[in-house]
Amino acid sequence: MSARIVFDLDGTLIDSAPDIACVANGLLAEEGRAPLTLPETIGFIGEGAGVFVARMRAARDLPETAQDDLLARFVAAYETAHDLTRLYPGAGAALEALGAAGHRLGLCTNKPAIPARSVLAHFDLARHFGVVIGGDTLATRKPDPAPLRAALDALGGGPALYVGDSETDAATAAAADVPFLLFTRGYRKSAAADLPHAAAFDDWAALPGLVAGRLEAARLAPRATRA
Incomplete structure (x- = not known):
């Protein structure tokens, strides 16, 4: 799936x-x-x-x-400030693995679209994403759910997940009714336990497995309900 x-x-x-x-x-x-x-x-x-x-x-x-x-x-x-920016270890490999597994990937950020695309190009990440929604792409930005919904709509149908690190991301996922996977090494200000999330991870190598687990649980849920 x-x-x-x-x-x-x-x-x-x-x-x-x-x-x-x-x-x-x-x-x-x-x-x-x-x-x-x-x-x-x-x-x-x-x-x-x-x-x-x-x-x-x-x-x-x-x-x-x-x-x-x-x-x-x-x-x-x-717009071009990325010399001091670093990709979190394993993030690129996780995107590669998810894409190879057939998942459709998108980006939804409050960073303005031009610097967002610039840094994606700098790290050769743009090729992974079918859609990029920046903080100035729509009239609203996160935690309004509209940007996340726009990104998901652009990717077609099927199960949806949102991956982020902060209170804003957790609120956005909740407002859009999308399961949230929390990266715990980012910029959140609250304890991880205080943010609603379906799963949490601190190592990008764990994400493909978490995604597979979530999808398998969703696939089996209707059977469990009927049983």
Whole structure:
């Protein structure tokens, strides 16, 4: 049985926080403000570039009137910022294995589409995904379920799974009524046990087996109900 599997990007497939911090701190230096720490940066990630910049701005006492200018400068600098970003070990191999097993893969991220596609190309990941939904692709972004549903619709029919790392991803999956697989080494702020999820993993080598197990359980469920 093949499935539609949609992935988050930052904190799930890639550790991009160092690049995000570098871009943010370049802007803050231009404004005469102190840099963000890496923990601050990670705490601000997850709800799109606009929210990140708003949190950065508030943390360094920059006026609300500076938001649009800072956001435009942030996005422009971020489009090709991937020198400090790293692919989580085993993520590429897991995508290869899932694709080889016949699953259809998509991406649903709150990162703007241009930098998302840029980093996918940098790591040669774009070839795995039949659809890429960025934070600016639709009028809404996660945790609204519309972006995840759009990604799944583009992949056709069949069972669906969503793979992510954060509170935003868990809420998105719940709103879309899609089973959520939680990568526990990402950017979540809560304990893993506090996030609703169907399964959790900290090693990408485990994901193909988790997917197979979920699909087998779904296949057998109607038989168990009839019995």
